[in-house]
Amino acid sequence: MQTLLYNIPGFEALSESLAEKLGIKKGTYQLKRFTNNEAQIIINDNVKGSKCLVLGTNAPPDRQMIELMFLCHTLKNDGAKKISAILPYLAYTRQDRKEAQKGLAMDWFSKAFKISGISEVITVDIHSRLAKKMFKIPLVSLSPAEIFADEIKKNSFVDATIIAPDEGAINRCKELKKCLGDKSQISYFEKKRNGQIISAAFKGKVGKRAVIVDDILDTGGTLIVACQELKKLGVEEIIIMVTHGLFTNDSWKELWNLGVKKIYTTDTLPEIRIKVPPEVSILQIAPIIEKYVRQKY
Ligand code: R5P
Numbered sequence: 001m002q003t004l005l006y007n008i009p010g011f012e013a014l015s016e017s018l019a020e021k022l023g024i025k026k027g028t029y030q031l032k033r034f035t036n037n038e039a040q041i042i043i044n045d046n047v048k049g050s051k052c053l054v055l056g057t058n059a060p061p062d063r064q065m066i067e068l069m070f071l072c073h074t075l076k077n078d079g080a081k082k083i084s085a086i087l088p089y090l091a092y093t094r095q096d097r098k099e100a101q102k103g104l105a106m107d108w109f110s111k112a113f114k115i116s117g118i119s120e121v122i123t124v125d126i127h128s129r130l131a132k133k134m135f136k137i138p139l140v141s142l143s144p145a146e147i148f149a150d151e152i153k154k155n156s157f158v159d160a161t162i163i164a165p166d167e168g169a170i171n172r173c174k175e176l177k178k179c180l181g182d183k184s185q186i187s188y189f190e191k192k193r194n195g196q197i198i199s200a201a202f203k204g205k206v207g208k209r210a211v212i213v214d215d216i217l218d219t220g221g222t223l224i225v226a227c228q229e230l231k232k233l234g235v236e237e238i239i240i241m242v243t244h245g246l247f248t249n250d251s252w253k254e255l256w257n258l259g260v261k262k263i264y265t266t267d268t269l270p271e272i273r274i275k276v277p278p279e280v281s282i283l284q285i286a287p288i289i290e291k292y293v294r295q296k297y
Pocket of ligand 1: 094189215219220221222223
């Protein structure tokens with residue numbers, strides 16, 4: 001059965017690298033716009049009976065999610081046998097709790113992916129178990145722990161305390177500690193949000209150096225509060241490791257005033273390369289996706 005790899009705009013580099021390393025043929029399509037801007041997908045390949053891998057994201061701007069889902073839907077209608085969506089950053093996972101009067105976008109996406117013909121989603125470091133549970137189709141969340149562990153070893157941060165900035169990050173810290181062979185108790189913050197105000201109470205032990213690990217750096221609010229508290233506890237050097245760097249607005253820059261020496265993120269969102277200054281180290285996510293796809297396809 002032939003396998004074809006498609007990507008939405010922005011994901012060309014990751015797509016080229018996966019196609020080359022895995023020996024998968026790239027598929028192509030056009031997005032045609034009607035005069036009133038309505039979109040239509042035109043596929044350039046015969047996909048009947050094929051497996052299709054579709055690389056992209058459902059993150060804003062909204063046209064990305066429309067293009068992704070219209071593309072998958074067209075591939076399915078045209079006879080594709082299986083469609084696997086590779087979405088390194090799966091957006092909207094923070095809407096994972098049912099609350100009165102509030103939208104539950106994750107639930108909507110899981111249904112929308114299904115009706116778009118997607119058979120499975122391959123992502124990196126999904127926000128929560130709750131978000132994963134909500135999925136109506138198989139979902140694989142790949143851990144970036146090995147990539148971060150390599151960096152910790154390379155840069156001699158092994159003596160630093162690994163810290164979760166909230167309880168949701170405890171499991172990803174455990175995975176990282178496992179890669180490092182660190183059997184010590186987890187240190188974490190109990191985070192509370194009151195509207196925009198975040199407060200955090202530290203639980204555990206910490207020395208002079210700390211590595212804070214989280215899935216998302218959005219405005220930086222969570223990490224700023226954690227760093228302020230660590231500073232009060234006498235921590236002198238902080239390293240930040242976040243899988244998905246959204247870096248929305250400039251408030252995260254306050255981190256440099258709070259003992260943060262280095263921020264690591266990954267390129268799950270390709271635009272990160274033009275968004276952040278060179279002081280932020282961007283690690284490549286391609287090897288872990290490649291490893292998974294090689295084993296499965
Ligand atoms: C929340 O539970 C997430 O894991 C992140 O800690 C959070 O979304 C980061 O957002 P911000 O940088 O705006 O605090």
